[in-house]
Amino acid sequence: MDITPPWMRERELLVRIDADTDWSYGEKPEDRPVEKLLKLGVINLDKHRGPTSHEVAATLKKMLSLSHAGHGGTLEPLV
Numbered sequence: 001m002d003i004t005p006p007w008m009r010e011r012e013l014l015v016r017i018d019a020d021t022d023w024s025y026g027e028k029p030e031d032r033p034v035e036k037l038l039k040l041g042v043i044n045l046d047k048h049r050g051p052t053s054h055e056v057a058a059t060l061k062k063m064l065s066l067s068h069a070g071h072g073g074t075l076e077p078l079v
Helices: 034-040 053-063
Strands: none
Touching: none
């Protein structure tokens, strides 16, 4: 059994297709409109004690008129 830590193991990089990006598509993240950032992005929220994670996600969904919203993991305080 090999007990070598993962960061010390020999690795090989496999490339299926070596291609260039076509820069005529899309835009830089800093040039995107707020509406697109909200549609495709993440809101990092520091939730205060009281409402549940589900309630906060539902409130944001209503406030921003979103069709989909949710939370990725617990938003509950540690203490």
